[in-house]
Amino acid sequence: MNFLYALTHKVREAPISAGTFNLVCITMAWVVAVHASHLPIWLTLLLGVALLASHWRRRHRPGKTPMWLKLPLTLGLLVGIIVWYGNLFGREPGSAFAVGLLVLKTFECETARDVRVAVAFACFALMAALLSDQGLVVTVAVALAIVPALMSLRSLEPGQVQGTIAQAALPSLGLLAAAIPLALLAFLFVPRLSEPLWGAPAADAAKPGLSSSMSPGDLTELLTDDSPAMRVSFDGAAPRPDQRYFRAFVMWNFDGRRWDHGYGRRGAVAGLLPQGPVATYEITLEATHRRTLPALDVPMAAPEGARLSADRELSSNDRIDEVRRYRLSSALGYGLQADLDDNTRRLGLQLPPNFDPRARALAQQWRQTFGQNDEGIARAALGLFHDGGFRYTLAPAPLGRDSIDDFLFNTREGFCEHYASAFTFLMRAAGIPARVVTGYQGGFYNRLGQYLLVRQSNAHAWSEVWLAGRGWVRFDPTAAVRPERIAADGTAAADGSGPWYQPAWLQAARNRWDIVNRLWAQGVTGFDALRQRSLLQPFGVREAPPSMLVTILAGGMCLLAAIGLAWALYRRPEGEVAQRALARLKARLARRGLASRASEAPGHYFSRAARFWPAQRKELESLATLYIHLTYARSEPAPELARRFVRLAREFRPPRVVK
Amino acid sequence: MTPAGRAWSAVLRRAERRLPSLTRLRGPEALPIALHRRRIYIVPTGFGLGFTVLLAVMVLGALNYSNNSALLLTCLLGAAGAGSMLVAFRTLDGVALTAIRAQTVVAGEDVPLTIGIAPGRRPRHSLQLDIDGRRLALAITAGSPATLELARPTEQRGYMAMPRMRLFTTWPLGMFRAWSWLHPDHKILVYPRAEAFGPPPREPSLDAERGRPHPGDEPAALRMYRPGDPRRQIAWKLSARHEFLLVKDMEQPAPEAEWRLSWQSIHGMDNESRIARLARWVNEAHEGGHRWSLALPDRLFDVAQGDEHFHRCMTALALHP
Numbered sequence: 019m020n021f022l023y024a025l026t027h028k029v030r031e032a033p034i035s036a037g038t039f040n041l042v043c044i045t046m047a048w049v050v051a052v053h054a055s056h057l058p059i060w061l062t063l064l065l066g067v068a069l070l071a072s073h074w075r076r077r078h079r080p081g082k083t084p085m086w087l088k089l090p091l092t093l094g095l096l097v098g099i100i101v102w103y104g105n106l107f108g109r110e111p112g113s114a115f116a117v118g119l120l121v122l123k124t125f126e127c128e129t130a131r132d133v134r135v136a137v138a139f140a141c142f143a144l145m146a147a148l149l150s151d152q153g154l155v156v157t158v159a160v161a162l163a164i165v166p167a168l169m170s171l172r173s174l175e176p177g178q179v180q181g182t183i184a185q186a187a188l189p190s191l192g193l194l195a196a197a198i199p200l201a202l203l204a205f206l207f208v209p210r211l212s213e214p215l216w217g218a219p220a221a222d223a224a225k226p227g228l229s230s231s232m233s234p235g236d237l238t239e240l241l242t243d244d245s246p247a248m249r250v251s252f253d254g255a256a257p258r259p260d261q262r263y264f265r266a267f268v269m270w271n272f273d274g275r276r277w278d279h280g281y282g283r284r285g286a287v288a289g290l291l292p293q294g295p296v297a298t299y300e301i302t303l304e305a306t307h308r309r310t311l312p313a314l315d316v317p318m319a320a321p322e323g324a325r326l327s328a329d330r331e332l333s334s335n336d337r338i339d340e341v342r343r344y345r346l347s348s349a350l351g352y353g354l355q356a357d358l359d360d361n362t363r364r365l366g367l368q369l370p371p372n373f374d375p376r377a378r379a380l381a382q383q384w385r386q387t388f389g390q391n392d393e394g395i396a397r398a399a400l401g402l403f404h405d406g407g408f409r410y411t412l413a414p415a416p417l418g419r420d421s422i423d424d425f426l427f428n429t430r431e432g433f434c435e436h437y438a439s440a441f442t443f444l445m446r447a448a449g450i451p452a453r454v455v456t457g458y459q460g461g462f463y464n465r466l467g468q469y470l471l472v473r474q475s476n477a478h479a480w481s482e483v484w485l486a487g488r489g490w491v492r493f494d495p496t497a498a499v500r501p502e503r504i505a506a507d508g509t510a511a512a513d514g515s516g517p518w519y520q521p522a523w524l525q526a527a528r529n530r531w532d533i534v535n536r537l538w539a540q541g542v543t544g545f546d547a548l549r550q551r552s553l554l555q556p557f558g559v560r561e562a563p564p565s566m567l568v569t570i571l572a573g574g575m576c577l578l579a580a581i582g583l584a585w586a587l588y589r590r591p592e593g594e595v596a597q598r599a600l601a602r603l604k605a606r607l608a609r610r611g612l613a614s615r616a617s618e619a620p621g622h623y624f625s626r627a628a629r630f631w632p633a634q635r636k637e638l639e640s641l642a643t644l645y646i647h648l649t650y651a652r653s654e655p656a657p658e659l660a661r662r663f664v665r666l667a668r669e670f671r672p673p674r675v676v677k
Numbered sequence: 678m679t680p681a682g683r684a685w686s687a688v689l690r691r692a693e694r695r696l697p698s699l700t701r702l703r704g705p706e707a708l709p710i711a712l713h714r715r716r717i718y719i720v721p722t723g724f725g726l727g728f729t730v731l732l733a734v735m736v737l738g739a740l741n742y743s744n745n746s747a748l749l750l751t752c753l754l755g756a757a758g759a760g761s762m763l764v765a766f767r768t769l770d771g772v773a774l775t776a777i778r779a780q781t782v783v784a785g786e787d788v789p790l791t792i793g794i795a796p797g798r799r800p801r802h803s804l805q806l807d808i809d810g811r812r813l814a815l816a817i818t819a820g821s822p823a824t825l826e827l828a829r830p831t832e833q834r835g836y837m838a839m840p841r842m843r844l845f846t847t848w849p850l851g852m853f854r855a856w857s858w859l860h861p862d863h864k865i866l867v868y869p870r871a872e873a874f875g876p877p878p879r880e881p882s883l884d885a886e887r888g889r890p891h892p893g894d895e896p897a898a899l900r901m902y903r904p905g906d907p908r909r910q911i912a913w914k915l916s917a918r919h920e921f922l923l924v925k926d927m928e929q930p931a932p933e934a935e936w937r938l939s940w941q942s943i944h945g946m947d948n949e950s951r952i953a954r955l956a957r958w959v960n961e962a963h964e965g966g967h968r969w970s971l972a973l974p975d976r977l978f979d980v981a982q983g984d985e986h987f988h989r990c991m992t993a994l995a996l997h998p
Contacts, residue, residue: 148750157746171852193760197753198753211740586766
């Protein structure tokens with residue numbers, strides 16, 4: 019009926035106040051800030067300037083913004099985004115465009131309706147910020163952005179007492195805090211979709227991660243990326259730092275520059291003979307938008323929903339678009355593929371023709387020196403890296419056509435992938451089957467949380483060499499150059515020390531803080547359909563179907579609604595004890611036919627009651643005397659008297675009147 | 678008002694006549710009117726509905742991308758919105774319309790009204806009152822009643838009933854509107870409008886002097902006090918010995934100042950014009966300091982003067998059928 023009232027009566031909307039506009043600007047600034055991490059820097063800066071300009075304009079040039087200002091701004095935004103991103107559709111350009119429009123909306127915030135539209139749209143943009151990063155810090159920042167949004171809405175209401183910003187912020191914070199139980203209930207029990215309704219996250223949203231091919235310089239970006247790749251919690255003690263190799267891709271194909279994984283080798287899984295301890299652990303892998311599951315060298319069996327390739331790489335049956343947890347057992351000491359079939363041997367020796375003659379010559383020379391001692395050749399290669407004047411750097415000089423020769427004899431600087439690539443090349447040239455393995459190595463062991471944090475910067479490449487009688491043996495040529503890269507407990511700094519903005523103590527603090535991120539990732543971001551169904555396991559429900567979840571959701575909502583209603587309906591009783599007792603008595607007597615009249619004095623009421631029920635005249639008179647004494651005789655009556663009146667009033671039973 | 682609006686008003690009026698319980702048409706009630714849960718209604722506003730749709734889209738998006746942080750944010754927004762409904766209810770619950778005071782005016786003038794609203798124990802933000810198509814907003818601090826001042830136009834003499842008013846709030850977020858209809862049983866008296874000009878009352882005849890002591894008669898006669906007698910004529914010392922007030926009758930007003938106004942003395946006019954003329958005469962007599970009497974077909978106000986006499990006469994004229 020209310021909007022119809024507006025229809026029939028046309029109440030004119032007043033322009034919004036300066037306070038409201040300030041709150042809207044704060045909300046918008048907050049939205050831009052939470053989006054800043056993935057917006058291009060020029061856009062963030064321009065939007066900040068636009069916001070300031072809008073604020074200045076409203077203060078000094080009030081009134082409607084002319085079209086000749088709004089139109090070019092909007093078009094400029096559109097063109098800028100299309101030029102930068104290449105198109106307007108997709109998550110990144112879409113959210114950039116939305117944030118831009120939101121900031122431009124402040125140029126036409128004149129009425130309450132404008133503000134409401136802007137705030138609602140801002141809520142949507144806040145959600146969009148979480149699509150690109152749903153970490154704890156971002157989520158909390160986004161949730162707090164609701165406060166200025168709610169404050170803007172509150173400030174629209176007419177006729178309120180003006181207070182300070184803090185006085186206005188507290189009720190909004192309170193409302194948000196009171197909303198938490200209902201929000202948590204809904205969060206826990208809204209049935210998750212096991213299949214997305216429409217397009218899954220676009221591949222362009224894939225974070226940088228290990229890729230299935232490797233050419234010199236590919237990993238540079240990854241090695242400076244500090245975002246977590248996975249967290250590993252071991253059932254027993256964690257393996258030694260030099261055993262923390264997590265294999266992801268095994269690469270056979272080399273074209274002179276680039277190592278390639280292809281699609282993983284099918285066929286019989288290479289035989290594994292565990293020697294020594296077995297580590298059992300659980301990995302929580304961040305979304306990679308790929309299928310590969312890293313596993314500690316060497317996994318013994320595939321977990322559910324994944325399979326082992328011939329080279330014991332794990333790959334999931336579906337793409338990993340959200341946080342994934344899996345349990346594994348790995349043999350830390352092993353004999354892998356004791357017998358090499360001819361096909362595999364040929365693959366392990368394959369080299370592109372007409373490349374890198376000097377490296378081939380060196381390998382041949384080693385072969386002549388060491389005879390059939392394959393391991394001796396491998397040791398010689400490691401020795402070359404260790405003593406040959408090689409340097410570890412993340413910014414190596416570029417390599418020419420014969421990249422291996424160039425690296426071995428000219429530049430002599432590089433990082434893991436250069437070393438692994440050159441080492442494998444040398445082995446193959448010397449006639450020893452070898453392959454490159456990429457994955458993660460190392461990690462920071464968080465003692466408080468008892469888990470190993472592996473970051474993207476722990477990405478690594480090494481070699482595996484097939485030695486007769488031992489199978490595939492891991493050789494890490496990078497360790498020969500830079501042993502601390504392998505032994506370090508934490509992120510191995512790239513060039514001795516990290517960049518100036520990442521001092522060591524900050525790194526350490528971040529590593530420790532990660533435990534909170536992990537709890538967040540386990541409890542919130544990783545709460546998927548599967549875990550939701552096992553939510554009720556402590557109550558004996560092994561797998562809760564969606565219908566049951568909905569039932570619980572509805573029941574919980576009813577319960578919370580009842581609590582909320584009880585709060586809303588509760589009224590503190592008015593007046594003193596005696597007055598309340600009298601009010602109760604009056605209500606009871608009214609049901610028996612003696613309603614109290616408006617503005618009737620208590621004494622008069624009691625005398626009327628005495629006429630109504632003559633049989634109880636005495637009791638009523640004593641009640642009246644007592645009440646009048648209590649109320650009017652003293653300013654602070656004795657509490658015994660009050661209690662006596664309450665008791666008498668409660669015990670008074672009027673007889674039923676037969677008319 | 679647009680044609681659509683007019684048509685809708687007609688539909689509403691008809692619906693309220695036919696289905697009073699459905700449309701909550703409330704009959705007039707005695708003051709004070711306290712709001713409680715059984716008479717407060719809540720519906721979402723247009724913005725509330727729009728926001729709900731937006732939240733639904735957000736939930737769908739969050740579920741589709743299985744983005745739990747976004748889902749949590751959406752749940753938080755939704756829960757805050759739902760909570761605002763309770764706050765809206767609490768803003769109205771316990772508010773009481775305690776008093777309506779009006780000044781007396783003549784028909785055609787705007788009557789200044791003072792509406793008293795008691796907040797109960799809680800402060801009340803952003804209460805709004807719809808009355809006569811106007812909207813007033815106020816905030817009340819806890820425990821101290823507030824008043825709303827407004828002027829209502831009057832059209833005719835007699836009692837004017839208070840219209841049905843709506844007290845509502847969209848506090849705190851503008852997503853829900855809680856309202857309650859108020860129809861106080863309170864009437865405002867409107868005096869008749871005096872005619873602009875006309876003949877003076879018929880001059881009192883000589884018989885007015887008959888039986889009356891002449892002015893300045895000595896010794897002064899004493900008589901019983903009649904309402905309307907000036908105070909300075911009361912013989913206080915003498916009255917102290919009696920159980921009633923005595924008045925010295927020595928300063929008799931001049932006989933020509935005593936106006937005898939009568940309904941019957943006006944011929945050839947309809948009722949309203951007669952009332953308007955009598956109202957003018959009463960006004961002039963009151964302002965000129967004359968004594969006057971007023972004879973209506975069903976009532977007689979004896980000769981007297983002063984404010985009380987004036988109001989009594991005007992009330993009678995206002996309510997004359």
